[in-house]
Amino acid sequence: MSALLELKGMTIHFGGLIAVDNFDFQLEKGQVVALIGPNGAGKSTVFNVISGIYPPTAGKVFFNGEDITNMKPYHIKTRGIARTFQNIHLFKKLSVLDNVRIGCHCRGRTGVLGALTRLPGVKAEEKVILEKSLEVLEIVGLANKQEETANNLAYGEQRRLEIARALAAEPLLLLLDEPAAGMNPNEKKNLMEMLKRIRAMGITIMLVEHDMKFVMSISDRVDVLNYGQKIASGTPAEVQNDPLVITAYLGSQTG
Amino acid sequence: MEAIISTFTNPYYLQVASIMGVYMIAALGLHLITGVTGQFSFGHAAFLSIGAYTSALMSLYLGTPFILNLLVGGLMAALWGVLLGIPSFKLTGDYLGITTLGFGEIVKVVFINMKITGGAGGLGGIPRETNVVVVYSIVVLAIWGLYRLQNSRFGRALLAIREDEIAAESMGINPLLYKLKGFALGTFLAGVSGALYAHLMQYLNPADFGFSRSFEILNFVVLGGLGSIPGTVLGTSVLTLAPEFLRFVREYRMLIYGALMVTMMIFRPYGLLGGIDFGKMFRRYRAQRKSMKDKKAVQG
Incomplete structure (x- = not known):
């Protein structure tokens, strides 16, 4: 089976700083893969390249072939x-x-004329968008807050939104990108359940996270970045015992 | 229709009401650009003047029907809006503010130096076609159109850009394209407003469309409440009527007007109706009534 997402020799320089160096990465459909590493290792940069916010200095990104x-x-x-x-x-x-409706943007087609005329097709599209929005709000448990302004939500709720x-x-x-950051243990537990449900829907998940317990219990595979380089890749158990990873996180033992 | 109205009121009031409506249309255009899409434009009056001169020259030299002149005036303004918008929106940040500021001055100077527009002496003899009925029909049409736009996929994309451009882009919205479309619609309304102005005043002078006029229209939108249609209408009404009502104090009126603005911004920095969503209030009220009814039904 070919990979859903594939990064080949991805390199990003910011001026003189090499943020990510020659990074190879593969993701199969249906997997949950975590990218971990100390602060500043280049994890979020990898995300920004995949989602198109930064162009890579070198290398290629393939999605679905x-x-x-x-x-x-x-x-x-x-x-x-x-x-x-x-x-x-x-x-x-x-x-x-409205936040969630905007998320549906790329699945709709209505333009200016459609908005002004509100022809049956446009109304049908709005109905589909509304149904889809309510469905995903139900999944993350925010269906009862749909009229609330996003800014007024609690921190954990904003992450879920x-x-x-x-x-x-x-x-x-x-x-x-760090979905569990700033959440309390209870919220983290809920988030984990939520991710399992999302995975069951057939959606592949790639996450960056600092909470090791969280990462280890949900991921099929963990890749470790340190100073822009991949230093380890494997199942959570393998990575946890990798001497390079332990050094990266805790420093090497001297004397 | 106008004859009926004029039997109830005097020409002065009618004139003030018409001007107010004309400015409302321009302000509604700026509302879409600044209030909804979040892009600051300091040259809105330039688009008014483009619409005004285009339609006036068509009336004077081609004798085409008024409705057509209005439409072409609006389209011409929108065309220049797009031509200015393409390079401005390619830069990130608030460059539109700077380019529109410069554009406004250029347009003014061009109209002063063109022969066909009558230069600095102005352009007179434009037929009086605008009346209060035409103006307010277009105001209602513009408000109706804007409500529909704002509550659609298109309008939500504009709001998303105002709120967070990076997130909007990650939601599949092309910011350049949507900003341009919003700007074109906003400048179209400015052009229509200018065309109405030309056929109301019957005389155009480039000096009437300078920076101070642009700033005045921006004031209407900001004072009423950025992003709110009722706010824009209210802001325009208050600020066009205030100088008229303050006429009795003559030379102090601009002073009072200024003081009014300062007080406003201190006590309601988001504008008169800023942050008030009537649609949401209505939906809440309805939901409350429904739950009350349900409760009663259960008890009964």
């Missing part, structure tokens, strides 16, 4: 990659429902 290197974020989204942001990027002054907004476009691949 198609070369998506240097594509704009709005084109990549249409191909079926949805993401959440580490530092929450919600549409703060809009309602929860980010996931709902990404799910609304019916993606093939979901990129989660």
